[in-house]
Structures are given as structure tokens and as C-alpha cells.
Amino acid sequence: MTDRSVAASSVNLSSIVATAEQLIDGWELVVGLEVHVELATKTKLFSASANRFGDEPNTHIDPVTLGLPGALPVLNRQAVELAMRIGLALNCRVQPCTFHRKNYFYPDLSKAYQISQYDQPLNVDGYLMLPADVRVGIERAHLEEDTGKSTHAGGTAGRIQGSDYSLIDFNRAGVPLVEIVSRPDIRTSEQAKQYVGELRAILLAIGASDAKMEEGSMRCDVNVSVHKPGTPFGTRCEIKNVNSIRSVGRAIDYEARRQIDLISSGGVVKQQTLHWDDSVGRTNVLRTKEDADDYRYFLEPDLVPLAPDAAWIERVRVALPSLPAARREALAKLTGQSKASEAVAIIVERGQDAFIGEVAQVGGDAARALIYVQQAFAEEPAVPRVPAGDVAALSLMERNAKVTSTQAKTLLAELVANGGGDVLAMTKAKGFEAMDMNALEAFVDQAIAADPEAWASYQAGEHKAIGALVGAVMKLSKGQADGKAVTALLQAKATVR
Numbered sequence: 001m002t003d004r005s006v007a008a009s010s011v012n013l014s015s016i017v018a019t020a021e022q023l024i025d026g027w028e029l030v031v032g033l034e035v036h037v038e039l040a041t042k043t044k045l046f047s048a049s050a051n052r053f054g055d056e057p058n059t060h061i062d063p064v065t066l067g068l069p070g071a072l073p074v075l076n077r078q079a080v081e082l083a084m085r086i087g088l089a090l091n092c093r094v095q096p097c098t099f100h101r102k103n104y105f106y107p108d109l110s111k112a113y114q115i116s117q118y119d120q121p122l123n124v125d126g127y128l129m130l131p132a133d134v135r136v137g138i139e140r141a142h143l144e145e146d147t148g149k150s151t152h153a154g155g156t157a158g159r160i161q162g163s164d165y166s167l168i169d170f171n172r173a174g175v176p177l178v179e180i181v182s183r184p185d186i187r188t189s190e191q192a193k194q195y196v197g198e199l200r201a202i203l204l205a206i207g208a209s210d211a212k213m214e215e216g217s218m219r220c221d222v223n224v225s226v227h228k229p230g231t232p233f234g235t236r237c238e239i240k241n242v243n244s245i246r247s248v249g250r251a252i253d254y255e256a257r258r259q260i261d262l263i264s265s266g267g268v269v270k271q272q273t274l275h276w277d278d279s280v281g282r283t284n285v286l287r288t289k290e291d292a293d294d295y296r297y298f299l300e301p302d303l304v305p306l307a308p309d310a311a312w313i314e315r316v317r318v319a320l321p322s323l324p325a326a327r328r329e330a331l332a333k334l335t336g337q338s339k340a341s342e343a344v345a346i347i348v349e350r351g352q353d354a355f356i357g358e359v360a361q362v363g364g365d366a367a368r369a370l371i372y373v374q375q376a377f378a379e380e381p382a383v384p385r386v387p388a389g390d391v392a393a394l395s396l397m398e399r400n401a402k403v404t405s406t407q408a409k410t411l412l413a414e415l416v417a418n419g420g421g422d423v424l425a426m427t428k429a430k431g432f433e434a435m436d437m438n439a440l441e442a443f444v445d446q447a448i449a450a451d452p453e454a455w456a457s458y459q460a461g462e463h464k465a466i467g468a469l470v471g472a473v474m475k476l477s478k479g480q481a482d483g484k485a486v487t488a489l490l491q492a493k494a495t496v497r
Contacts, residue, residue: 027226029256030233031186033248035199037178037209038146038217039082045145045176046073046115053215057169065174067111072302079176080122082208083143084308084316086178087123089202089323090138096307097122097142099300108148108168116144116179118297122306128182128202129325130194131340137183148173149216172216178208184223184233189252193245196220200245201324201349213243220248222276224255226263234259235269239276239283251276255283327353334360335370343374351382364392365399376412385419393423404482406474407432432480440473440481444489447472459494466490 041051047064063071087094100118121142128136149172154164180199186192200218203211211218220243225236237259239251254276259269274283322330331353332339347353352373359369369391377384394415398408410430415421447469448455457465466487473486 025260026228027256027260028229029187029189029252030184030225030227030236031189031192031252032184032223032236033180033182033186033192033195034221034223034238035180035182035196036146036219036221037086037180037203037211039079039176039178040207040209041076041078041082041176043076044174045076045079045143047174049174051175052171053212053217055171057167057171060171061173065110065170067113073115073300075303075306076176079143080306080308081316082176083122083141083178084313085206085320086180086203086208087126087141088313088317089206089208089320090123090126090128090141090180092123092126092138092141094123094308094313096120096305098305099143099303100297101300102144103296104294106147106150107166108150108170108173110148110170110173114145114147115300115303117142120305122308128195128198130191130198131325131328131345132194134185134191134194136185136191136195139181139183141178141180144177144179146172146175146177184225189249189256192222192252193249196245196248198324205321205323213245216243219243222248222251222255224252224259225269226256226259234263235271237269237272237274237283239274240286242276244278247276247278250278250281251283254281258283324348331356331370335367337367337370343370346374350377352377352380352384354382355384355388358388359392359395362389362392363396364388365395368395368398372408372412375409376416380416386415387420390415390420390423397423397427401482401485403427403432404480406479406483437485440477440485441489443473443476443481444469444486444493446476448493458490 038051043049044051044060044065047062049060049062049065052060064073084094097117098120099115101113102116102118103113105112121140123141124139126138126141128138130136148168148170151167151169152163152165153167154162182195186195200211200213203209203218209217213219219241222239222242223236224239225234227234237255239255242248242251255274262269270288272288273286275286276283327348328339328344331337331348332341332344334357335344337344347356347370356366356369356373360366372391372395373380373384377386380386391412394403394408394411397403398405403411407427407430411423411426411432414426415423451468451472454465454468458469469490470483470486473481474483
């Protein structure tokens, strides 16, 4: 029986739709991630050819990229600095490092070796905190060059098996990469997705990469194993080049279930490299996993050791912007929300948290501004076209019951459509003056009289009945009534019997 048939023989594919929490059942999942990130440099790591995605194939090549005789690499200083940014943002220690040749033959690796880092990487011993305060250790974040890209025509799922022919594009060969290797601290597929999402947010914040997973500038290798708690870790399998956060979760859930089913049926998990086929939701065997010895690492003879001095490292550290985790915490504190709330996460991801701060600085209600921006500013840039003062004015009018929440939504939509406006003038033009409490109470009494059954149900403790009464008041007042004020009046009347 082949490795591939062993991998699939004992697996019930229909069962592999559960989440990691559902499928573990007495087992513990152990996940480590190797994330490859292409750096946002203008040129390649060791040559002056352009680092640019999407151009005609094989137009950004040179003797160094192709490894022609006599061609010598020259290290890209900007790539080193971006790699240091990544290391410092991930709380790593930046240290003197060396480059090695990693030897293996692939058609898209014309030199038959890759210049990478081995036992002395640039960044070591860091960590990344997930939004739920789970700490994931970072083993290393080392600098290396990317390979070319093979495209297989015909066959299925772009695989070489069964293809009619293959094409090779060397434009990507030599593009600077940082490989970020986590420690095996992840225990659920959800944590793994959070890790990739948080890492991507950090990379974008520091400008180290565009992190476009759909273009391959950020790719994940996922290491998965299972074991019974209290026993040694199981044999891991590596799933190569997973290219979306959703696929990371699906691949982990599938592979964990596959390994559990294999062990439970008396089989043995082999250390293998796997391909994730997202179209059918399963892994397939690529090859038996290589160990470091298989790559025959040796020092790159054409490059000297790299030793960033303390002053350079400190300049990079000081230039780092505020990172997403710190920004979420600051926004949560400003608005009185949880730092794990959806609204806070969305606003920080869009880069609109500074705008909320501006609204607060000019005296606006930050909590209401957070809701406004989340709901109505999805298409606005990080610095919205609507002035912060206009949003502040609207938030204060709603807070002070000058307009209802429904009216505030209408005014907000007009502000976004027009890029701002005089909120007070807009309020008057629409007839959104605050309703007199005597008039509001009269509408409430009319609603009660018109629907005595709903009123009796509400008085008897059926709280859902209040919806019909509030809706009736809103209709009678042509939308001018404040829903909260209406609810308060109904509650007061129900109490006094």
C-alpha cells in the first residue's frame, strides 16, 4: 500500500467537517506554523532585478537570479531592515547572522540551491499575542530568497500529476522572504486562524509586505500532530503553501481528524509533506518529509556574516508604528468597549481608529462614533472624507436626545454621501426637532388604547409585546419619537397600576 493510500484508507471524509474542538475528543491538537512573507522591496534580495508581481513571465531575471557561473550575490540593505522590523514587531532578539546554501533540486530553482539562514538566523526567541491573550512563541524569523513559480497545464487542481506540460517563471526567484516559524503552541484551528490574521495585520502595519495571500506574497506551511495529553507529541505532518486564513482552519481540522482516525484504526502517522486541496477539502501526500541533513546546509561562500549594530537596531525599533494590539487596546479604552469586540477589531483593521480619536478630541462621543464608523464608513478611507467635527456634532445631538437613533442614522448617511455637512441645519431641514415629552406621552397613550391586548401582555410580563407598542408610537410620530424614551414611558406606565 502506498503512502497516499494509507493516508486516505481509514478516513471517513464525511466526518471531517467538524471543528477542532469537536473532533479532538480526548486527543490534543498541536500546531506550529511556518509563514513565508515576501518583503516589499523594490529589488530582489541579492540582485538589482525588480521585485514586482504580475509582470510578463521571465522579464525580471539576471545572472544572479539564474545562478550563472561567476555571478555574485550582493545583499539588499532594505530587505535586511524590513526583516528586522518584522523581528522587532514580534518581540524577537535581533542578532548577528550568517547565510547558508540549502541544497535541493526543483525545476523552479535554477541554481539547485536556495540562499537561506540555518543555525544563526537574524531574529530569534519572540512571541505574538493573540487577541484573546494567548501567547504563541516565535522560534525564529529568518531571511531567505524565494524560488521561481511552476505552472502545470492540464490535469486537475494545477498539480504536476497528469498535467500536459509545465511552465516556469523566474520573476519570483530571488525575491526576499522572511520565514516566520512559530513554536508548537497553537491548540485549535481557531487559534491558528487568529495567529495568521494577527500576523498579517502586523506586517501591513509596519509596511514590511503587502501580505496578499491570493498573490502568494504570504503563504503558510502548517505542521499538525495529535497526541493524548500527558504523552509525547505525535509525529507531525506538514501541509504546504496554504493560501488563505479560512483554508488554514479547514486544513488543520481535516488533518487532525485524519491522524486520529489513522491511529485509532491501528495505523502509524508518517512524517510527510502534504498538499491541501481546497476544492475537495482534503490533504494529499507530496513526499516523505526531509530533515535538515537532506538539505546539506553549508555556509554561503559569497556572503560575509551580517551583524547589525545596536544603533541600527534601535533606529528600526524607534521607527516602528503603533501595532494592532496596542491600537485595539487604546481604542477600547477610549470607547469603553472590550478590546476583543468586533467593532474595535474592524475599525483597527480598516485603520480608522485615529479618526475616532479625532472625534473624541473635538468633544464628540467616542462610543457613538465607533458605532457610526463601523456601520457607515466601510467604503471610506482610513482618513474619512467626513470631518471629525461633523461626526462629533451628530454624536452629541443623539446623546443629548436632540435626535433619535433612527434620525441619527439618516443624518449619518447624508454626511457620508456628501462628505460632511452642517448637522444642525440638516436636522432642521428634515424636521428632526426633538419631540416634546407631553406630545410623546400622548402618542404612547394612543398606542396603548389602539392595542389593549399588547398592553395587557406587556403588563403581564410578556416583554416582547413592547415591540408592537413602540412601533405604533414611531408610526404615529412619523419616526420622530425616541425609541428609548418611548420604552421608558411604557415601563413607567406599566409599573404604576
